Amino acid sequence: MKTYLLKKVxxxxxxxxxxxxxxxxxxxxxxxxxxxxxxxxFPLEGYLxxxxxxxxxxxxxYAMAGLNESIPDSADGDDFWSWRENMYSLALSISPExxxxxxxxxxxxxxxxxxxxVAEFHYLHHDTEGLPYKNPAExxxxxxxxxxxxxxxxxxxxxxxxxxxFNSDPxxxxxxxxxxxxxxxxxxxxxxxxxxESFDNVIVGAGVHSLxxxxxxxxxxxxxxxxxxxxxxxxxxxxIKEVQDCVSHLGQRPVEWLCENVNLDEDYHLVHSTHINxxxxxxIIDSKANVILCPSTExxxxxxxxxxxxxxxxxxSYSIGTDSHIGLSPMEELRWMEYGVRLIERKRNPLCGPxxxxxxxxxxxxxxxxxxxxxxxxxxxxEVGQKFGGLxxxxxxxxxxxxxxxxxxxxxxxxxxxxHIKYI
Numbered sequence: 001m002k003t004y005l006l007k008k009v010x011x012x013x014x015x016x017x018x019x020x021x022x023x024x025x026x027x028x029x030x031x032x033x034x035x036x037x038x039x040x041x042f043p044l045e046g047y048l049x050x051x052x053x054x055x056x057x058x059x060x061x062y063a064m065a066g067l068n069e070s071i072p073d074s075a076d077g078d079d080f081w082s083w084r085e086n087m088y089s090l091a092l093s094i095s096p097e098x099x100x101x102x103x104x105x106x107x108x109x110x111x112x113x114x115x116x117x118v119a120e121f122h123y124l125h126h127d128t129e130g131l132p133y134k135n136p137a138e139x140x141x142x143x144x145x146x147x148x149x150x151x152x153x154x155x156x157x158x159x160x161x162x163x164x165x166f167n168s169d170p171x172x173x174x175x176x177x178x179x180x181x182x183x184x185x186x187x188x189x190x191x192x193x194x195x196x197e198s199f200d201n202v203i204v205g206a207g208v209h210s211l212x213x214x215x216x217x218x219x220x221x222x223x224x225x226x227x228x229x230x231x232x233x234x235x236x237x238x239x240i241k242e243v244q245d246c247v248s249h250l251g252q253r254p255v256e257w258l259c260e261n262v263n264l265d266e267d268y269h270l271v272h273s274t275h276i277n278x279x280x281x282x283x284i285i286d287s288k289a290n291v292i293l294c295p296s297t298e299x300x301x302x303x304x305x306x307x308x309x310x311x312x313x314x315x316x317s318y319s320i321g322t323d324s325h326i327g328l329s330p331m332e333e334l335r336w337m338e339y340g341v342r343l344i345e346r347k348r349n350p351l352c353g354p355x356x357x358x359x360x361x362x363x364x365x366x367x368x369x370x371x372x373x374x375x376x377x378x379x380x381x382x383e384v385g386q387k388f389g390g391l392x393x394x395x396x397x398x399x400x401x402x403x404x405x406x407x408x409x410x411x412x413x414x415x416x417x418x419x420h421i422k423y424i
Contacts, residue, residue, distance in 0.1 A: 005044065
């Protein structure tokens with residue numbers, strides 16, 4: 001048993017002062033009190049907050065970071081679709097050993113930047129010839145090992161990827177991603193679940209790559225078969241061309257089609273949702289589904305800006321992810337998520353009402369939705385029975401020294417980086 005003294009601890013209802021937190025040998029919280037215990041106390045200098053949640057990751061794409069920021073002489077331009085071809089080339093070259101190394105380095109960096117849990121949107125399933133490994137969960141298991149080595153909690157989202165586009169066969173460059181039908185996908189998920197039993201930091205969810213990557217009837221069938229309570233992820237409406245193609249082939253916009261054909265609820269996490277109209281925005285809010293925003297990747301790919309102001313004020317639920325990992329700072333993701341609204345509105349603090357604080361709003365909302373994206377049902381603040389751990393903001397740093405309590409989160413999110421936090 002050990003008791004820590006924290007000057008300030010961030011809980012759901014705000015900062016709690018001078019908290020004594022007693023933990024057992026497994027770091028589970030036994031007691032939280034403002035009364036000094038008789039046992040020895042170990043002070044932890046700084047302000048303690050929960051670790052950030054990274055709701056969307058493609059680990060293998062970390063190997064691409066910084067390599068696609070120029071236009072070849074032979075190209076007319078560059079966009080999401082040309083970037084995708086480079087991603088396919090990378091995907092065809094990575095061995096299981098290389099994936100584990102890339103993911104381990106990535107997850108260690110995520111942890112250093114302040115993430116405590118990541119949802120891995122994983123579709124690099126098969127060998128370089130497109131055939132299942134002897135262990136069908138080989139690539140998934142490599143990600144589990146990487147997260148375990150890095151000390152990061154992992155929610156693995158095995159992804160159903162079936163086609164090359166609306167009503168088109170998969171192309172050869174996608175061969176490592178493909179499951180031919182719902183049953184073969186579910187068989188793969190079961191193999192992954194068996195592997196996950198060997199790890200105490202892994203949760204397994206499910207997902208569909210996108211409306212263009214799976215037959216519409218199979219999307220409906222799969223989501224009907226999946227149990228409630230597990231996180232279900234899908235890319236949607238990231239690019240204008242995707243929306244136009246969906247209208248051409250399905251007769252509806254992507255979110256419109258999804259809402260009318262799938263019984264969305266809070267288990268669902270719609271990644272990007274960039275190009276949605278007012279009706280689709282309202283449908284997402286009414287369904288209680290969540291949106292995952294990845295500002296650094298969405299900017300890097302030229303995706304566009306999600307209508308966050310209307311979504312936020314309408315009561316929408318959203319979290320953040322690092323996607324292709326062109327950026328890894330949760331503070332940057334939250335900062336630029338909100339700055340996008342400022343640039344559109346040409347106003348400061350556009351998500352706030354009177355008496356509210358921007359940083360507190362986006363931190364607590366993204367934490368809540370992030371936990372749901374991980375498939376976690378427990379709260380992630382500091383409560384008896386929960387595991388003790390989080391981020392210490394360094395109070396002796398000049399950036400935080402003598403700042404008032406109400407400015408701590410604002411300073412962290414709008415001005416700080418990983419050098420200002422310590423993971424415990």
